[in-house]
Amino acid sequence: MKKYISKRAIATKRSAIRELLKLSEEPDIISFAGGFPCPETFPHDELAEIAADELRENYENVLQYGLTEGSLTLRRAVVEWLQPLGLRLSVDQILVTTASQQGLELVSKAFLDPGDVIFCEAPTYLAALQAFSSFQAERIGISMDEDGMNLDILEERIAIARQDDKTLKAIYVIPDFQNPTGITMSLEKRRHLLEIARREELLVIEDNPYGQLRFAGETIPTIWSLDTDSRVITLMTFSKVLSAGLRLAVLFTSDSDLMDVLVRMKQASDLCTSKLTQHMAARYIKEYDMDEHLKMVRTCYRKKRDMMIAALEQHMPQNEGITWTHPDGGLFLWVRLPDEIDTGKMFPRAIENKVAYVVGSDFYPNGGGENTMRLSFSLNSEAKIDEGIKRLAKVVREELAAKRVGVGV
């Protein structure tokens, strides 16, 4: 049957993360692999009440087809919710998507022809890479500094790609508490990135799933709010704010031509997003205190991050050059081991020791990062975080010892 398969499908690898998740889902394994939000942050009783009410009293509406652009009720609620946070938006700049993965899909479908170039951070969100490659785009990864993408390297790579006569379309970034590194892009770099994009006539795709989850440091304006010429498309999801199971996100563009194309692409992709889940989010925003709710969510993740960093400091081998990031928000931190350790090869031993992570090299579009791994602190209890890091440290220590012996032989 292989002859039926399209070239783009052949170009799309099965997600390594989702395959690993299966391995790491055995009950006695402490998994830092999946980017699962903590279920204790889901306002489930409130959502239960809203869902039941909508299904009883408003079923003719929420159980019917809806506008491809998204329910006006939700788009209006989003405008009102985000305004005090400095995000100026109008209803017609918002497209509701079936979670942000669909936003990435629609952006790829609307803008990326085979061979077109999209620049992204290296490492970056694995499923974004998958969306881009499923439309046969060329993904050029730009390495990261402590304050985000290295823009000198970006400019070099743009120049080289221009020399090679490639069609350059967009820069994809996750400025706040990036997946997988937890790094936040500085304000200076956000401005500079926009300048480069303007000069080079590139779209900026700003993926912002964790922006509301800052638990330390000061808020930095979104790239959306710095944009002056409708060059930025911003994606915000409800997955980490209300729940992943709603499969609900919003995409912003202030260019009506781009919006028109994205709507057409969504029509062909799934006609419309569920109005039930849209109304659940809209009514939660309007009827409950989102600020209070988000305070609780941030406190939850700050405690877990603190626990994970304390455990890394306590258990990981000292003076071996092992480093990790200190994210100010989000769900992830990033660990860099000594160069001689390959976290991919180490993975089976981690599973033997009942702990799991995501192999860092999976997040690199053009190779690299063999000595890195992503740890998610969002799902496990503080006790499990401590125990899991202890197990991981043991695996790393044994791996280091084996390498030393190997060198000695």
Add this chain to the structure above:
Amino acid sequence: MKKYISKRAIATKRSAIRELLKLSEEPDIISFAGGFPCPETFPHDELAEIAADELRENYENVLQYGLTEGSLTLRRAVVEWLQPLGLRLSVDQILVTTASQQGLELVSKAFLDPGDVIFCEAPTYLAALQAFSSFQAERIGISMDEDGMNLDILEERIAIARQDDKTLKAIYVIPDFQNPTGITMSLEKRRHLLEIARREELLVIEDNPYGQLRFAGETIPTIWSLDTDSRVITLMTFSKVLSAGLRLAVLFTSDSDLMDVLVRMKQASDLCTSKLTQHMAARYIKEYDMDEHLKMVRTCYRKKRDMMIAALEQHMPQNEGITWTHPDGGLFLWVRLPDEIDTGKMFPRAIENKVAYVVGSDFYPNGGGENTMRLSFSLNSEAKIDEGIKRLAKVVREELAAKRVGVGV
């Protein structure tokens, strides 16, 4: 900003139907345009109860990310539900999709490279045409007889396409109560279609949204159940069975390689479908009497079809060669007016007279059908169906009279 737009996006027209829906949604218009299921058929109180219970008692599960393949709970429920109906399935042959439009999208993405040929009925489901063209496939429409696609013409067109050295991939059909015509494909043709597909090495995409909605005549086996070499991919949606707002459907393939590719495509498209809506459908199937429910749905649509046919017989001009189909199920019937009438040009006058339909030519992939229209009988009350057809008949009568005068001058 136009320079950013991909070739495939340029090839995808905005859905005429969805644009017309906006026009026809004014409250005093009786619209036969949209293919909306009747909200009175939605088991909303039962769904309210299930949703509230899942959100209160099972929130850690239903509000979290799920398997890309779909929740086991739903796939098992579907297997058990469909077994007595003669659909032999195993859990791993089922992919849950975010409604059938996503199924069409995934099939297109997985199998259709630019220029690849997909054969389909002419006319056929508009949003399927949109999905195919959004992946730059060539859509070749095959005209319909009273018992489904004309297979002699299909064989001719296959031969011509082979001579032109095209890559032929699939045949797309809606065998039961087709959208837009309401026509059902005979058993003989289903068998013959499969023979042709086998000989020509083509996939068969069987879109079956209305199969459960037969209210007259005898059930004909699905093409899925006649398949002997894993050539058929079948799509079944919950949109007309439980509600469109769940955005929930299932896709079947018994070829594990094809399933693997479709799952990869879905990972890149939306990661997974909402577990909340999946559990709502699964528990409805398990805890309530689906047979009884479907009896009610069928009775509802049979009455509406009867009313529409009675109204057409009563109000439409006689002896003018105006014909309509007599569907045994589904939501639609198809009207053919005399050749000199163009239903697209007539549309503004229909709106003036406060009645709406879908212009038939929109359903033809390669032109034609200018004198046809699709009427949906699913949404309106019987009184409104009668009044709407009366208005439509007036418009047709005036249009005929104007043509005659035009000829006379």
